[in-house]
Amino acid sequence: MTKIGYARVSTIDQDFEIQQQRLRAEGCVIVRAEKVSGASREGRTELATIIEFLREGDELIVTRLDRLGRDTRDVLNIVHECEQRGAFVTILDPHVSTRGEMGHIILTVLGMVAQMERRFIKERQREGIERAKSTGRYIGSKARIDYQKIRQLSAQGVGVTAIAKEVGCSRMQVYRVLSGAS
Template structure:
């Protein structure tokens, strides 16, 4: 049995080092991490790699359920995929495992709570933006990556992976910028 850890943060300026340390402390021999939104599974290549790597008896470990996803259906699909491979899922905080039937019930409820929390966050964010706009203080979100530099690097023949490393973003972000530019 191999313990495989998965860490995720939503934005480039966040750090997943604490998650990785905790996963290693829990005995995870392999820890994969990515900086991408948990709203859906789109662009979550590390998660896909981890699930594909799972074998009979393995255990996928995450620090919290919202690191796995914020959509109940996605979380339940991930649990199902793990089980199809003969593996189980363990969440460290609160400690829940799919090894027993009760774990499935708790994961379903926690998944619904994570999804509801995401809706509340988006609602509060929308309200804050509206208040800032009405007060004349809203200037839009900060630009996280330099779109122009991505386009320049691509035009000079540099590959997507190298661009992502240079800029400090995901390959998916590079693809989005290049697709938006029609490159």
Template structure:
């Protein structure tokens, strides 16, 4: 039985070091991490790799359920895929595992709460933006990536990995910018 940890943060500005340390302290032999939204499974290649790697008796461990996903259906599908491979899923905070039937019920409820929380966050954000717009204070989101710089570097023959490293973003973001330009 191998314990495999999965850490995730949503934005480049965030750090998953605390999650990784906690997963290692929990006995995870392998810890994979990525910076990508948990709203859906799109672009979550590290998670897909872990699920593909899972063997009978292995355990996928995450610090909190929202690290696994913020959509109830996605969370339940992830759990189902793990179980199809004979593996278990364990959430550390609050401690819940799919080793027992009660764990499935609790995970389903927690998944619904995470999804509802995400909706509330988006709603509050939308209300705040509308309020700022009506007061003339809204200037739009902060530009995080220099699209023109990515295109210039790519045109000069610089690879996606080097561009991502130079600009402090992910390769996936570089590819998205380049695909959008084509």
């Protein structure tokens, strides 16, 4: 039986060091981490790698449920995939494990609460933006990626990997900008 930890933060500005330390303290032999939104499974390659690696009796451990996912369906699908491989999922805060039947019920309820919380946050954010717009104080968020530079480097024949390094973003973000999906 191997304990495998998964740490996740949503933005580049956040740090997952505390999560990693806690997972190691819980006895995780392997700890994988990534900086990607938990709103969906898209782009979460470290999580996919962990699930693929899981063997019978292994345990996937995360510090909080929202690190695993913010959508109830995603969380339950992840748990189901782990169980299909004979592995368990454990959430440290609050301590819940799929080793027992009660753990499944609690995870379902916690997943629903996380999803509701996400909706409330988005609603409050939208209301705040609308209020700021109506008073003329909303200026939008600061651009994190220089789209013009990406397009310029691409036009000069620079490859996607080199562009990503130059601009300081992922290759996927470069592809999105170049495809016009940004």
